[in-house]
Amino acid sequence: ERVETFLRVRENKAGKEFKVVLGARSAIFLPFRDLGLIIIDEEYEQSYKQADPAPRYHARDAAIMLADMYGAKVILGSATPSFESYHNARSNKYGLVLLDERFNRITQPEIIIADIREAYRKKQMTSYFTPELFSLMEETLAEDRQMILFQNRRGFSLYIECFACSWIPSCIHCDVSLTYHKNQHKLICHYCGYAIGVPPRCPECSDPQLVTRGFGTEKLEEEVSVLLPGYSIARMDFDTTRTRRRYERIIRDFEGGQTRILIGTQIVTKGLDFDNVGLVGVLHADNLLNFPDFRSFERSYQLMAQVAGRAGRKDGRGKVVIQTTNPSHPVIQHIHSGDFHSMYMSQMEERQAFQYPPYSRLLRINLRHENREFVDKASKQLAENLRKVIPVPVMGPQSPIIGRIQRMQLMNILVKLPRSARMADLKKLIKKEIDDIRSRREYRKLFIVPDVDPV
Ligand SMILES: [Zn+2]
Ligand SMILES: [Zn+2]
Incomplete structure (x- = not known):
């Protein structure tokens, strides 16, 4: 199908056969003739980046280059723009058009922050639900409306543990505990499938x-089926949407109102619009916030705003309950006030202070080897060599959050490339050092993977 599309685009002389091509990220490699406009919807989407295997590229950024080569225009669309794109718009590199009204004039939902810790202390929790969320769940069902419950973890429990000795089963190939899947009665590694x-x-x-x-x-x-018996529930996550048919069926049943309660991971945030969703519940916002990455605040803001955006009714205001153990967290506060701009401003201050994108570009050099000793030694050597020859900050080596995946021991080196740097010169110097390590006999089983602008 891909080859066919490629050939059709190539034969499409002067746009006679068709004028529009719809595609995923690889569509930017089609042999266009007179490209006039590229529209990139949901431009913040991480999946525009192909990280593995090569070619490693960001389809949004590549499209902007492509448009430049054709003298074409680009429209980036999003309700929650990436901070990089918003920065470019504010610094007049891009134009900015604001749509302040929601589609179909559906009003913005009311956002309620619920304190999990306090509810536990007062013994007011019903299973995983704070009194705020649970009473609204009952109310929503009584009013004949639908709801979406969001939890960004699939499976039954995150892990299992021996009550007596605290033993936790973990993957034999990766440094992660195994997730319990009750339906399959299995413990599964979410990284390698073991x-x-x-x-x-x-x-x-x-x-x-x-x-x-x-x-x-x-x-x-x-839990929901026990607490609220008699209502039809559907679950939408990686495990229940393996085939397109099952995915479409879940959507259709919810759209048609046969399903009253939809439970899901981030899949439920992907551009679905339902018009009778009275309530959206985020079960544990802290899951999103505590990820150690300079983009984690941006990401959790985007994700929560997108989940919240599913609450919408034709005839009234939807409600969103966000459960957290940290109600005063700045991201939670910004979500509460719906204030994208001040969220952006506070994050930009930090990024500037620590020279993270958009104030710099990042190059991540990932080293992989089956042997921990080798990968430690090689990454230390490479970082040392780089520090000697390039005049920009080299950070690490450090182990990623999960230090071993599919039997490979991992290490990362992060290079911060200032916007003003002469990239071509730096690239040559860095490549030379990487090639030097690669060429050593002792490291012949070592993989070195450089990735510019990692996401
Ligand atoms: Zn035990
Ligand atoms: Zn594994």
């Missing part, structure tokens, strides 16, 4: 009591 049956007793101390910790969408579905 799966085992649930052991009947602890292999360390033989205690039969293995308890579940944390909760995913599967557990949430079970």
Whole structure:
């Protein structure tokens, strides 16, 4: 199908056969003739970046270059723009058009922040639900409306643990604990797919009591069906949407009103518009905020704003309850006030102070080897060599959050390239050092993967 499209575009002389091509990120490689306009919807989407395998490119940024070569125009669309694009718009590199009204004139939802910790302390929790969320769930159903419950963890529990000795089953190929999937009665690694049956007793101390910790969408579905019996529930996550047919069926049933309660991971945020959703509940916002990355505030703001945006009714105002253990967190506060601009301003201050994008460009050099000693030694050597030859900040080496995936031990080096730097010269110097390490016999099984503008 791809080849066919490629050939059709190539044969499309003077736009006689068709004028518009719809495509995913790879569409930017089609052999256009007289390209006039590129529209990139949801431009903040991380999936525009192809990180693995090569070619590593960001389709949005590549499209902007492509348009420049053709003298074409580009429209980037988003309700929650990436800070980079918003920065470019504010510094007049791009033009900015604001749409202040929601589609169909649906009013912005009311946002309620619920304190999980306080509710626990006062013993007011119903399962995973604060009194704020649970009472609105009952109200919404009584009013004959639908709801979406969001939890960005799939599976039943995050992991299981031996009650006696605290043993936690983990993946044999990766440094992560295995997620419990009750329907399949399996423990599964979400990084490499490694799966085992649930052991009947602890292999360390033989205690039969293995308890579940944390909760995913599967557990949430079970809890809701017990607490609110008689309502049709659907779950939408990676596990229930493996085929297009199942995915479409979940959407259709919710659109048609057959499903009253939709439980899901971020899949539910992807551009779906329903007109009878009275309530959206975010079960645990902290999951999003505590990710150690300079973009984590931006990302969690975007994600929460998108989830909240699913609350909408033709005839009234939808409600959103965000449950958190940290109600005073700046991102939560900005979501509450719906203030994208001040969120952006406070983050930009930090990025400028620490020279993160858009104030610099990043180059991440990832090193992989089966042996921890080798990858440590090679990455240390490379970082040292780089510091000697390039006049820009070199950070690391440091182990990523998950230091081993699919048997490969990982290390990262981060290079901050100032906007003013002469990129071509730097590139040559960096490449020379990488090639030097690569050419050494002892490192012949080492992979070095440089990625410019990693996301
Ligand atoms: Zn044990
Ligand atoms: Zn694994």
